[in-house]
Amino acid sequence: MSEVKTVGIVGSGVIGAGWAARCLARGYNVIATDPAPGAETVMASKIANAWPALIKIGWAQTPEPPAFSFTTDLEEVGRTADFVQENAPDRLDIKQKIFVDLDRVSRPDVILASSSSGLLPTDIQDACMHPERMIIGHPFNPSYLLPLCEVVGGEKTSQEAKERAGEFYKSLGMHVLQVRKEVDGYLSDRLQEAIWREILHMVKDGVATTQELDEAIVYGPGLRWALMGVNMTFTLAGGEAGMRHMLEHFGPALELPWTHLKAPELTEELIDRMVEGTTEQAKGRTIQEWEQLRDDCLIGLMQTLRQFDIASGKTLNDDEATKLTVNTERWESGCTVAAPLEQYSGTVLPGWVDYNGHMNEAAYLEACGWAADKLFRYVGIDEAYRTAGKSVFTVETHINYLKEVGVGEPIRITVQLLGVDDKRFHFFHQMYHGQTDDLLCTAEQLLVHVDLNASRACPFEPQVKQALDAVLAAHAHMETPANVGRQMQVKN
Ligand SMILES: NC(=O)c1ccc[n+]([C@@H]2O[C@H](COP(=O)([O-])OP(=O)(O)OC[C@H]3O[C@@H](n4cnc5c(N)ncnc54)[C@H](O)[C@@H]3O)[C@@H](O)[C@H]2O)c1
Known part of the structure; x- marks a missing residue:
């Protein structure tokens, strides 16, 4: 293709x-x-x-x-x-x-x-x-x-x-x-429809309102489903004996059965009850307002699950890892080097914020670390390079925290190369807000190239040195940022 x-x-x-x-x-x-x-x-x-x-x-x-x-x-x-x-x-x-x-x-x-x-x-x-x-x-x-x-x-x-x-x-x-087999409704809709049919039966029979049936999901099973679905949830519910115990325990109920499998007839009365119930639940908010609330909640939930590398959070992590590895741009002889390099964009993760809801000081460094990782890959320092026994270690970092940024907000990081010799390189990150373009922090770093087997500094491999020299040449005309080489002090 x-x-x-x-x-x-x-x-x-x-x-x-x-x-x-x-x-x-x-x-x-x-x-x-x-x-x-x-x-x-x-x-x-x-x-x-x-x-x-x-x-x-x-x-x-x-x-x-x-x-x-x-x-x-x-x-x-x-x-x-x-x-x-x-x-x-x-x-x-x-x-x-x-x-x-x-x-x-x-x-x-x-x-x-x-x-x-x-x-x-x-x-x-x-x-x-x-x-x-x-x-x-x-x-x-x-x-x-x-x-x-x-x-x-x-x-x-x-x-x-x-x-x-x-x-x-x-x-x-x-x-x-x-999906292994072609079946009507595929997998998810078949499951969703089973629940929906039961909802329609219970509303028709006056067992519960649409609101009560939604509560029956969102405060209990629904919270668990987003993490581990039905089967793993029931395995845990069976204690040490897991799924076997659950099937033995609930087997008789499954045979009753509790559920009504066939859908009820969609009479005008039933349709009215469903519509009136959900209109009341909407509490006067427009669909657009509900959509925005839903989106914010979904993003919050997925970002939280990222910390545990599970379910939809794992999908986000895998995607992020692909962005950093597979799709990473590489320097090639004769290519145009951006000045500065745009090395990272993402959002502030829930695990990165402090009790004020702002990105914490360590997280600024972590995000700059992702940007540095992209710079390494750009010049050829990747998994293969490390497996061959060479890597880079940070020897000095200086961060200036300039502006707070909250969870879920977009950020982007640029990198400017300031100096290179046979074994060291010196660069400068600038982190910006992805929407407002406000400068959020700067981070200056010095790294040394090491032989992992000998545990000591050693010269870059020639192809990496060539890439670093090319980036340095492309960045030579850039102004040296004001915070470079800055020292901390309280002026009396
Ligand atoms: N809404 C959901 O939750 C959902 C979820 C997953 C999949 N789907 C599927 O996605 C498809 C679209 O659903 P939807 O919810 O977006 O419906 P929709 O009614 O919002 O959109 C359907 C669109 O198709 C257009 N249309 C009508 N005839 C057309 C034609 N001949 N050629 C091109 N466009 C035509 C309509 O003008 C309309 O804009 C359906 O197959 C649906 O089953 C829907």
Whole structure:
């Protein structure tokens, strides 16, 4: 597959606009189509609403969303895009037609994906000439934030297409779940629907209100599900004997059964009860206000889970690690060196803040450490270099704390090289607020190159020295920052 640069979005409603926002934040171009009157304007406003969350999570690099292309011609999307994500209404006849039209004009190596919530890919791909590249890539609302993407292939989908699609979704910071068997509703929606059916039964039978049923989830099981799902949660609930004990204990109840499996009839009365219940729960707040609250909570939750490297927090950590390793730019002879180098961007993590809610002093250094790590990789000091027995150690650091920054706020760090000799290099970090551009801190560091086996300083390998010299030459014209070489003192 040629590299994906432009993503085609077909259907720009809730999910399509969410995909578009996510793709734009992750650096892709977007071309979209939707037949609804005014769809382009609505899509732009949906992307604008999602953008603050994408800044907070550390993906969006610009204060405003970049421009996207919009066309009323579906075939133009098919001809232009390197990957297409379809998000039209969940009706087989609509999706079949869209896929036949896209399939006719798209390059055969372009993946055609559908966001369908439960239709079978075998049915959607049926009339395509190149059905092997058609997959389901099922996201979760808000599709610009939630990590899960279920990848489902049909009878004619190739394994290669499923894998390539998975790689693309990973590049969007997602957790890819390759679904083994094509089943209605896939995995998550099948589980969600089971609960929803029970909710409808209980509201219909007057057992509980919509509010009470939501409380029954959010104060108990829901909190646990975000960490370890149902099966591991029940394993822990079974004590030392784990799942075996749980099944023995609750086996009789499972046979009763407690649940009503078949959905109740959706009478007008039941629909009214569901709508009235949820309207009361909304307490007069608009959907947009609820969406913003939901996004802030989701980001807070995911950032908290990062500290424990679990579930959606692990997805964020893995994504961050990819950013630092796989996608790291490397110096090459003759390349243009930025002055200064932009070495790190991210958000202030929950584990980085003190009791005032501000980034603590050690965390400023940790963030600058990530920036330094990128500089090392840029000049060729990476895992392979260390495995070969050479590395760099910090011998001196001087930090100036200039402005506080709170949890979830975006930061970016630049690095200016000040000096290099055979064994040492001297550089200067400047940390800025990602939105306001305020200077938050500066950190000056001196590092020495070491032979790890001999435990002593030694000259850089020639290729690293060459890269460092090139960076130094590119930074030579820059002004020496005021804080360089500064000493602490109280003037009396
Ligand atoms: N809403 C969710 O929670 C959710 C979650 C996961 C997946 N999905 C799936 O995503 C898809 C879109 O759902 P949504 O919630 O965004 O719906 P939506 O109603 O918000 O958006 C659908 C969009 O498709 C457009 N459309 C209609 N006919 C079209 C056509 N022929 N070609 C292109 N666009 C067309 C509509 O104008 C509308 O803007 C569905 O397949 C749905 O099952 C939805």
